[in-house]
Amino acid sequence: MTIPLRTRLPIRFRGRSYLALVLTPEAPIEDWFAGLDAWSVQSPGFFRTRPVVVDVSNVATGKADVEALVAAFGERGIRLVGIEGAMPSWVGPHLPPLFTSGREVEPPVLADAPAPKPDPAPANPRRRPAPEAAAKAAQPAPAPTPAREARKEPSSLLITEPVRSGQSIFFPDGDVTVTESVASGAEIIAGGSIHIYGALRGRAIAGCAGNKAARIFCRKMDAELLAIDGLYRTTEDLAPDLVGKPIQAWLEGDAMKVAALG
Amino acid sequence: MAKVLVVTSGKGGVGKTTSTAALGAALAQTGKKVAVVDFDVGLRNLDLIMGAERRVVYDLINVVQGDAKLSQALIRDKRLENLHLLPASQTRDKDALTEEGVERVIGELKAEFDWIVCDSPAGIERGATLAMRFADVAVIVTNPEVSSVRDSDRIIGLLDAKTKKAEDGGRVEKHLLVTRYDRARAERGEMLKTDDVIEILSVPLLGVIPESEEVLKASNLGTPVTILSPLSAPGRAYTDAARRLIGDVVPMTIPAERRGLMTKLFGRRAA
Numbered sequence: 001m002t003i004p005l006r007t008r009l010p011i012r013f014r015g016r017s018y019l020a021l022v023l024t025p026e027a028p029i030e031d032w033f034a035g036l037d038a039w040s041v042q043s044p045g046f047f048r049t050r051p052v053v054v055d056v057s058n059v060a061t062g063k064a065d066v067e068a069l070v071a072a073f074g075e076r077g078i079r080l081v082g083i084e085g086a087m088p089s090w091v092g093p094h095l096p097p098l099f100t101s102g103r104e105v106e107p108p109v110l111a112d113a114p115a116p117k118p119d120p121a122p123a124n125p126r127r128r129p130a131p132e133a134a135a136k137a138a139q140p141a142p143a144p145t146p147a148r149e150a151r152k153e154p155s156s157l158l159i160t161e162p163v164r165s166g167q168s169i170f171f172p173d174g175d176v177t178v179t180e181s182v183a184s185g186a187e188i189i190a191g192g193s194i195h196i197y198g199a200l201r202g203r204a205i206a207g208c209a210g211n212k213a214a215r216i217f218c219r220k221m222d223a224e225l226l227a228i229d230g231l232y233r234t235t236e237d238l239a240p241d242l243v244g245k246p247i248q249a250w251l252e253g254d255a256m257k258v259a260a261l262g
Numbered sequence: 263m264a265k266v267l268v269v270t271s272g273k274g275g276v277g278k279t280t281s282t283a284a285l286g287a288a289l290a291q292t293g294k295k296v297a298v299v300d301f302d303v304g305l306r307n308l309d310l311i312m313g314a315e316r317r318v319v320y321d322l323i324n325v326v327q328g329d330a331k332l333s334q335a336l337i338r339d340k341r342l343e344n345l346h347l348l349p350a351s352q353t354r355d356k357d358a359l360t361e362e363g364v365e366r367v368i369g370e371l372k373a374e375f376d377w378i379v380c381d382s383p384a385g386i387e388r389g390a391t392l393a394m395r396f397a398d399v400a401v402i403v404t405n406p407e408v409s410s411v412r413d414s415d416r417i418i419g420l421l422d423a424k425t426k427k428a429e430d431g432g433r434v435e436k437h438l439l440v441t442r443y444d445r446a447r448a449e450r451g452e453m454l455k456t457d458d459v460i461e462i463l464s465v466p467l468l469g470v471i472p473e474s475e476e477v478l479k480a481s482n483l484g485t486p487v488t489i490l491s492p493l494s495a496p497g498r499a500y501t502d503a504a505r506r507l508i509g510d511v512v513p514m515t516i517p518a519e520r521r522g523l524m525t526k527l528f529g530r531r532a533a
Contacts, residue, residue, distance in 0.1 A: 162464050164419030165412050166386075181464065183415045201462070 020081060021047075022102070024055040025069065033072060040076065047078045053099055057085025066090045155192070163188065163202070172209050184224060193217070203227070206249075216249040217261065231256050264372035267379045267507070268397035270421075272413020274384035276405045277441040277471070280481055281500070282381035283311040285401070287486035288504035290345035294376040297336065300350035301393035302383040303359060309349040312339065313484025323351040326363030332370050341489055346375070356389040368396045386416060391424050398427065399435045399507070401468060405442050406454040411462055414438075418465060437468035439503060444473045467514065469503030471496050 025032045040046065054073065060066050066086055073080055082099035083091055091098045155174030163169060163178060165185035172191040181198030188194050188202070191209040199220035207214030207229040214228050221242055225234050226249050233256050235243070246261040269282045279302070286298035300308035303323060309315045314337045320330035325348070332348075339345035348371075351358070371378045382393035394400060400421050404414045421434045428434060440456055448455045460467055471477070476494040480487035488500045502512045 161422070164422070165415035167419050181462075183462070184412050185416065199461075 018051050020051040020053045020102075022053045022055050022084065024057075025059050027059050029059055029069075029072075033076075037076065051081040052078055053082045053084050053102070054080050055084040060086060060090065063090045063092070066095060070095055157190075162198070165202070181220075184222075190214070205232075207251075212251050214251075217247075219246045221245055221247040221258075226256065226258065228256060233258070264375055265377055265399055266368060266372070266397050267377060267399045267401060268382055268394045269379065269401045269403060270382040270390065270394055270417055271384060271403040271410070272386070272415075272417045273405075273410045276384075276403050276410055277477075278384070278403050279307045279311050279381050280477060280487070281401065281403050281439060281441065281471070282308060282379055283481075283486040284488045284496075284500040285504050285507070286377070286379040287339075287342060287345060288488040288501045289377050289379070289507065290339070290342045291488065291492075291501070292504065292508060293344070294508070295344045295374070296377045296379060297346045297348060297371050297375045298379045298381065299348040299371070300381050301359075301389060302381060303350045303354060303356045303389060304352065305383070306350040306352040308381050309337075309347060310484060311481050312347050312486065314339070314347050314349070315484070318349045321349045321351040322367070323354045323358045325367050326359060328363075332367065341485070356383070356387070359389065359392050361392060361395065364392050365396060386420060390417075391420065394421060394425055394434075396426050397421075397434055399437070401437050401439050401507075402463070402465060403439050403441055404459060404463070406440060406444075406448060406456070406459060408454065411454065411459055415463055418463065436465045437507070438463060438465045439468050439471065441471040442473045443470050468506055469499050470514075471499045471503075 023036075052073075054069060056066055056069060060069065066083060070080060070083075080096040082096050084099050084102060086098055088098055157169070157171040157174070157176045159169065159176065159178045160180065162180040163182040163186045165183040167186045168189070169176060169178075169187070170189045172189075174190070175192040175195065176188050176190040177195040177197075178188065179197045182188060182196055182200050182202045182204070184201040186202035187205065188196075189205040189208050191214075192206065192211060193215045194204045194206045194217070196204070196216075196218040198218075200216075200218040200223045202223065203225040204216045204218070204223060205225075205227040206216050210229060212229050216226055216228065221238075222244065223235060225232055226238075227233075228249060228251050231251060231254065233249075238258055242258060242260060247258055248261050249256055249258045251257070267285075269278050269285065271278050279300075282298055286296050290296040298308060298312065299322065300306060301322070302308070306321075309318055317337050320335035322335070324330035325332050325335045335348055337347045337349065339347065348367075368378065380393050380397065383389040402414050402417060402421075404410050418436060421436060422428050425434050438460065440459055443456065444453060447453050456467065456470055472495045474494065474496045476491055477487050477496050480490040483490060487494065487497050488504075491497045492501060499515070502515070505512050
């Protein structure tokens with residue numbers, strides 16, 4: 001998202017309404033979460049694309065309770081867009097905002113309602129890179145609080161360790177940045193662009209979900225294969241004078257261009 | 263504090279067993295209490311290299327399965343009294359190893375020894391993953407050739423993912439040992455240079471062992487090269503590597519061509 005730096009431009013406010021799912025935890029809280037977990041196992045991903053509000057009126061008596069609840073939801077990958085039934089003093093800037101005056105809607109209506117189309121910026125669910133290799137190889141980023149995640153979604157994966165032979169990093173949601181080398185026999189698959197600050201000796205597959213604008217950048221080109229949006233080139237098809245150089249690769253029409261950087 | 267060291271590689275035939283014996287003996291020569299453990303179940307070679315093949319009664323599998331006590335299976339080296347060997351079984355297959363059993367045996371060894379040096383089988387299968395499972399330190403043995411380097415890279419990835427230490431959020435200390443290095447050939451471009459190997463693997467260098475007939479002779483005589491000829495180029499390189507493992511600062515010597523020639527002449531005369 002870019003914000004043009006023109007002055008005096010009126011800001012547009014737009015209204016949009018979503019159907020939020022309200023969860024109402026009950027004491028004893030451990031049992032309630034156990035029930036939620038059991039339910040989530042049967043419908044994984046149910047909460048991913050739904051705005052979720054938690055009604056804490058049954059279980060919370062102070063700020064600490066609210067924080068613990070938000071953290072417990074965060075651990076389960078459920079991000080909250082708001083809190084209901086709390087005192088204003090219980091909710092700080094690090095927690096989801098306090099909602100009041102919500103109107104109740106019958107659950108069947110919710111089930112029949114078209115899936116809410118959230119604004120891409122604020123409410124897009126953060127999906128994890130699919131295979132375990134990505135999670136393993138990726139340095140766990142400092143976990144942002146659920147509240148922050150709900151507001152701003154990171155769409156890039158940062159890897160600060162060498163990607164070893166046999167590892168496969170799959171991140172369909174955005175860019176992948178590797179600060180070390182990618183070994184021969186390793187592969188990086190990204191929905192967006194791929195940035196490698198070490199040597200690229202393995203495979204780099206950018207724009208895997210159909211993104212023609214994706215690019216591949218690397219500091220030292222020694223790749224086995226470069227691919228963008230399904231079009232690929234192996235090292236044999238590349239000009240030999242590019243080997244060992246910093247390069248970028250991009251698509252121009254149906255052809256992949258590879259050129260030295262800088 | 264006992265340390266568990268695994269000597270591993272992706273590719274076979276790069277010198278894991280030789281390096282295990284040489285490093286184990288060199289560590290014992292510094293006064294540490296050392297057990298070398300052969301995890302290459304089904305093949306069993308470490309006892310040959312250590313010259314103990316005729317003294318094997320019980321083996322690792324017997325201990326893992328509770329058929330023998332650890333003290334019954336450990337073979338004390340005839341030359342160094344603080345060096346012990348736990349041999350592998352040749353008659354069983356590698357599936358006889360269980361994770362719980364290995365953990366128990368490693369725990370018992372830890373109570374008694376300063377260093378437990380595990381000789382891993384090659385590859386990425388069960389035997390190799392079990393050998394590295396409880397390691398604190400890993401020595402990755404690599405020849406200066408591309409296939410060996412790529413397979414080592416794969417193994418380093420496993421060390422960062424499949425070991426107990428990594429799963430607990432820790433890090434296995436990793437060292438690179440380049441074996442069968444021939445400086446003249448590396449300079450002619452016939453094999454990879456050490457710097458290239460380090461750059462590709464990005465693991466700190468523990469030592470470079472020169473290609474030498476001394477190593478072959480030592481293994482055929484059943485004596486670790488650090489005991490048979492401690493002053494030869496490979497003997498010195500292994501001793502230096504072992505000292506680096508216990509934390510000494512030893513300047514790195516990349517083997518020179520001249521010394522290789524000398525040992526060749528010397529080796530021929532002795533043989």
